[in-house]
Amino acid sequence: MNFGRTVSDTFCMYPWVNVHTNTDGRCKLCCNIYTEDYIQHEGRDAILGKDPWEAIWYGEHMVNVRHKMLAGEKLKECTRCYEHEEKGLESSRQWANKALPAPGIIEPFTKFDPTYLELRLGNVCNLKCAGCWSVSSDQLYKERKQILNQEQLPTWLYDQWKHEVDSVEKFDWSWYETEEFQYFIDSVVPNLKRLYLTGGEPTLINMNRVIIDKLIEANNHGCYVCWTTNLTNWPPEFYDKLDFFDASEVQMSIDGFEMTNTYCRYPTNWKSVEKNFEKAQRLPDQCTLKVYFVYQAWNIFDVRNVIEWISNNQRRRVDFVPIFLESPEWIHSCIWPKHVRDEVCESLNFATPYQGAIQSIINYTQNTDKYSKENIEKMSYYINMLDKYRKHKFKDIFPELDFIIQHEQSN
Numbered sequence: 001m002n003f004g005r006t007v008s009d010t011f012c013m014y015p016w017v018n019v020h021t022n023t024d025g026r027c028k029l030c031c032n033i034y035t036e037d038y039i040q041h042e043g044r045d046a047i048l049g050k051d052p053w054e055a056i057w058y059g060e061h062m063v064n065v066r067h068k069m070l071a072g073e074k075l076k077e078c079t080r081c082y083e084h085e086e087k088g089l090e091s092s093r094q095w096a097n098k099a100l101p102a103p104g105i106i107e108p109f110t111k112f113d114p115t116y117l118e119l120r121l122g123n124v125c126n127l128k129c130a131g132c133w134s135v136s137s138d139q140l141y142k143e144r145k146q147i148l149n150q151e152q153l154p155t156w157l158y159d160q161w162k163h164e165v166d167s168v169e170k171f172d173w174s175w176y177e178t179e180e181f182q183y184f185i186d187s188v189v190p191n192l193k194r195l196y197l198t199g200g201e202p203t204l205i206n207m208n209r210v211i212i213d214k215l216i217e218a219n220n221h222g223c224y225v226c227w228t229t230n231l232t233n234w235p236p237e238f239y240d241k242l243d244f245f246d247a248s249e250v251q252m253s254i255d256g257f258e259m260t261n262t263y264c265r266y267p268t269n270w271k272s273v274e275k276n277f278e279k280a281q282r283l284p285d286q287c288t289l290k291v292y293f294v295y296q297a298w299n300i301f302d303v304r305n306v307i308e309w310i311s312n313n314q315r316r317r318v319d320f321v322p323i324f325l326e327s328p329e330w331i332h333s334c335i336w337p338k339h340v341r342d343e344v345c346e347s348l349n350f351a352t353p354y355q356g357a358i359q360s361i362i363n364y365t366q367n368t369d370k371y372s373k374e375n376i377e378k379m380s381y382y383i384n385m386l387d388k389y390r391k392h393k394f395k396d397i398f399p400e401l402d403f404i405i406q407h408e409q410s411n
């Protein structure tokens, strides 16, 4: 049934089935909302594990959201979906209405537990990825706090880093270790249909393992268990459990081949990634494997290398999924002058089983222009700052890109 059409033009299945958390415990309707629009409780942002979960899920805010959706009213936080629909693209709303089963009666007040969880249990991570931020990596938090204390940063970078460092310091990061959080998990685990975990690095966060164990104790083998990992570690207490589930998915974030990945996802040990990629292919057949490739300024010429590396090391189906980095703008893939973007598109003219993914990268590169002298200056400043505080130098790993930056700055 297409609820998007038959119920109302703004109806979305997510507020009836899905709980989404930020790393700090604040909740949104779904992962498609990039604005600061959080579910409210007693006039402030609700925090799972701190506020009673029933008060969040059945509270005034969610009841209003459901009412509005049934009445065909638009919600500010869902603007991105409406924009996609106006452009003729399938929105997350339309996807959800096709893909997610309804909980039964669709009305705002009926009692029904969430059956989909998208959890980010804190910001513990072992990496400092260039496109990430302190709220998702405690390593980045430490590095950026140190830089803020030691450097006179330009406003554009100071404001961004100060905001994220302050955000980390504002919250209590034990929100998922409370009795309330345990009560929430115990309440929803028996009927859960999908559990998605990210972070931080989810395999470094013990509570994620506890939730998986609870699913097993509840004999809920039908739950689709899925996580996104940087593939630098392989804790058996996570991966050995996937045998139990009827279907699961491991999303492996790899943004480049060898040192490109190490620089973009610093300080990844490439040998660990290779070893764990091999282990991933020994996971049960019912576990879907995907490489998530975040397309950004420094890996524009590495798409083919990653795809060839996958093909050369592949013993079973592994999907390749490009993600287009939109923020921060100073490492956007389309920050380069047009002749470089054209060269990227030419370099992608090769035969591969991932033709659809390649075509989407070509289309994106051809139709997006973020080039400006100012953006190149910002990128150059950002690179210099990373190189000052880290052990690798950009020009040693990306001599070709370094040459373009130098050329742009000298003109």
Ligand code: SF4
Pocket: 011, 012, 013, 014, 015, 029, 030, 031, 032, 033, 077, 078, 079, 080, 081, 091, 092, 093, 096
């Ligand atoms: S309409 Fe879009 S943004 Fe709103 S809850 Fe649904 S998928 Fe999320």
